Structures are given as C-alpha cells and as structure tokens.
Amino acid sequence: MKVAFYPGCVARGGCPELYPATLLVCQKLGIELEELTGAACTGAGVLQEKDRKLGDALNARTFAMAERKGLPIMTICSTCQGVMSQANKRLQDDDAYRAQINEVLKEEGLEYKGNVEIKHLLWVMVEDIGVDKVKALFTRKLQDLRIAPFYGCYIVRPSWALGFSEHPDRQGALETLIEAVGATVVDFEGKTKCCGLPILLINEKNSVDMVAKHTSTAQNLGANAMVTPCPLCHLNLDGYQPKAAKQSGIAIHMPILHLPQLMGLAMGFSPKEMGLERHIVSTKAVEAKIREAQPARA
C-alpha cells in the first residue's frame, strides 16, 4: 500500500531514532511512503490552546495535500494522530466550517474536500495489512519479553474522533501486536493515561511523578520493557526516567521502545539498526533477551 507519510516533528527532533527505524520497518511491511515534506506541525494541542481554528487550518492544509495525491495519511505519533483526527472530524462534520477554512487555503491553490483518512502505523498494521501478514515477516520470537503497552492520550481520547465504533480493534491494537511478536502483555491501568510531557516545562514535578508512577507500576507487574506508538511519551518516559527514579526514590529501570522498534526487532533488524543505542534508559537487558530469541515460525 502507498501512504502520504506524516512523520511529525519529534521523530526527527527529540527522538531521531524513530524516523530511520520506521523507514526500515515500512519497507519490510510493503508500505510505500510518500512523505508530506511541505506539511506543517499539527499544533500538538498547544496551538489549539491559543486558537483552534488556526490549528484546523494548518491541518486542513496537510489533508488537502494528501487528498490531491489521492493517498491516506499515515502518522507515527499518537499526538499527531489524535490532533489530526479531531481536526478532520470537525472539518468533515461541518461543511460550512470547512468552507470557511478552505478560504484560508485558497491562496496556495489548496482545497480540502473532506475525504482523507488519517491512520497511525499501529492501525495500518492491524487493519490494512493484517496481523497474520505482519507476523509472517517476523524472524524472531521475542518470547522472553514481558511488555507493558503505553498508548498516549490522543490515540485513545476522545473516542468519538478516533473511529473506534467502526474499527473496534484499534482499542487493543498495541496488545495485539505485542502478542504477535511472541511477547507477554503486561496489562496495567496506566496504559491509556498521560505520560506527563505536556506539562514538563510548566510543572516538572507533576510531570516526572507521572513518569515514575507508570514506569514503576509496569516494573512491579514484571514488565521488562514498555512499548509506545507516541514519540512524545517516549521523550518523557525514557528521557526523564532517571529523574523520576531520583524524585520518587524508587529504583526504576524500564526500557521504552518505540512501536516500530519492537516490530523491527521481531523482523530481525539489529538493535543498532533500530537505534536503541540512542535511548537514555539502557536497553541492554532487552537486547540480551533478543539474542536468546528463538526463530519465529511463520
């Protein structure tokens, strides 16, 4: 399949390991990526604080670009996904509002007709490619990994903007893929809660307390890694984990994997190819388990 690829700012900024890992994994999955190089930031919910219409206009511009190519948009970030899904719902549900926004886009020769689908790679794997086909690409069975899922707020809420009623599998997609790589799912209450990143620079104590709460809970439940489809969650859960351990007084060691990294490791890519050496929390224990992994049976 071919998609208009929207990598988002963080996959090339604070989490530079995510972008190359995604390219390798998508190549294996047979997803042809046509990157939307001229698309702007979604606003990440921050621009929307100031002016929702402004955020919707920037996103409508991105949608119009993909619509012109006749392609669905694929994201690799829960925040980008959620912000764009919400904008798309407002634009699709209200023709008058869309016309108003299109007025702003006119000068660039763009118009959004309301026909673009926006999908996270997580959903693409489960819905468009199918778990069995994804599984057939795995060469390693990661049976020794016990993995806690961590979704990121915007890919789970508000549910009415995310197509859950038409696609009920989306709500458990991360668990489905953890099981697909042969690992054990460590279910925990925090998996759909906030990582704390949006308030990191505003109330660092609260933000870091959230990191401590989620990573230590997963650790207590026996997880040896956490996987997330959101690079913003990764920034906080990985980058601020040393501080979280210090602040909470709990010895926390929870490697955080990006979703494409987990897929790539099961597909036989090396930890280096997946950029694991760029993580703040050492992934050595995960790598040791991967070395011991059995070959996967297709």
Place this chain on the structure above:
Amino acid sequence: MRVTLDIGRFNPEAADPKPYRQEFALEVEEYYTVLDGLIHIREYEDPTLAVRCSCRASICGSCALRINGHAGLGCKTKLISVMDRNGRVRVDPVGNMAPVKDLVWDMKPFWDKIRAVEPYLQPEGPEPVEEYIAPQEAMLHLVGVMGCIMCGACVSDCTVLEVDKNFLGPAALAKAYRFVGDPRDGATKGRLKRLNEYSGIWDCTRCMECVQVCPKGVAPMERIMVLRDKAIAAGMHGTNGARHAESFAEMVKHTGWLNEFWLVPRTYGMFNLMNLNAMFAALPVAWRALRRGKLPTPLHPKREGAEHVRRIFEKVEGPKP
C-alpha cells in the same frame, strides 16, 4: 440476562478497614442500568451495600462511579453496553477522592475546590434598576458548561489529581470558565490572575480524560484551554505555560515546525532569573541526550512552504492588537 457485578467495596467500621472486592451474580432485564443492578443487589442480596443516588435520570449527579475503570454515571450506563463476553462488569468508587463506604465517597474536597473559584456573579458598577441584562449571543457559549451536574466524574479520572491533590481540577476550572465567560461578571481580571497561578489552568496536562468521561458534554479541558487563551489575552505572559504556548506558536509560524531545543529556554524565559534553577536542572537531561546523539539541533531551518504557514497564521489570527 445474566450479569456479574464485581464491586470494589470498603467498610470503615470493619475491624481492619481495607478495600476488598465482592462479586454478585444477578438475573436482570436487558434494560437495566449499572445503578439498577446495584439497587437490585442492595434490595435483594446485601442491604449493607452503600450506593448514592437520587434522580436515576442523569440530572442529580449523585451516582458517579468507575465502570470498568472509567468514571461515568451508574444511571446513564446500561449493563449490556459495558459487560464483557462473560457478562462481567467491574464497578468501583470514583478515583481521586476518599471513600466513605463502598461506592459512596467524600465530596468535601470537591466542593472546597468549587468554592475556591468563587462560583457566583460579581458584577461591577451601580446596580441596575431591574435585572442585569446579557445579550443572548453572549451567553450561548456558556450553555454547555452550565450543563454540569457536579457529579465528579471528571475529577475522578483527572490524571493530574492522581499526582497532585492541590490541582483545582476539571470541575472547578469549568465552573471558573462559566463566570469568566459571563458578560455580566466584573471580576474577570482577578479571577484569571488567580487561575494563572500554580494549581490552576496551566497545570492541566491536556490528557482529555475529563472530556471523555463527562456524562453531560461539558468538556472541561476545552474550557481550560479557553481560559489559558483569555489569560494570555489579558496580558498574563509571565508564566511558563504562557511562554510555552506563545513560543510554540511563534516557532511554527516562522518555520512551519517545532524545534524542541529552543522550546525549553524560551518556555523558561531566556533571561528569566526566577527560572535559573529549572534551567540548571535541565542540563543533566540535555547532557544525557547529547551523549546519546539525540539532543535536537539548535538549527531551525524553515520547512518547505513555510511562507504559506506564516500567511495562514496572519490570516486566521488577524492583525495584532
């Protein structure tokens, strides 16, 4: 219809008062709500089960509970819509508040926070001869927030309150919006000033839990976002939150995308001595990122089409006052 209610209970009068779980298997009608199920248990199975309710029609806001881990009204939720394929439903008291007994919780901290935002009109100037008049169109945006029934579902699932009990929380902040947004109120500036402080509007983490669980469509988080914008518009630029929002927008406006490297010092304030500690505290994090080759570059070139992004900003935002 066969259903099993797995209830989180608590008896303060027990010898060793600790939360425990108890299951009740019931034969009920398909139209039964969670509250109907609980009342059925209280009437026919165990009269000691404590549950609070009054109107049974999503008006009074008494029966907020956690149903399968998420807050909602017992009277508004049909059992058939929430039971799993084995007919099981998990019911717990709301989160972030202390239980009194079983599913009844202590509302005092909830009301304290509502009171803290002074939830009443404070008009200015001489009293009019008749009533205070407000044009219809100026009140329409308040209809949604006036629908709040004070059930506490949003407070139950607020992710900030889980780590910081001082946060005013979604219900009180939505109530604050109701008065800040009222054209008859004369205390807007003072209200915004207080909301602008720690525990107020900038401490919300925008996780949308409150938007998701509110049974009346109040969307507290969206009201908090408007309060943030109003605080900035009223000239309150000196908080990390305001600087974060403004510098984020500036960066996207001029280049089309975000640069995390500059977001940090610009949020703390480039020459803000008050935040020197925070800046120093960020250095070890930056150092760790640098060593791992993941410190974002300070270079922030314009993206392709950045001039169009800038034009959209100017067109939507209009001329600066």
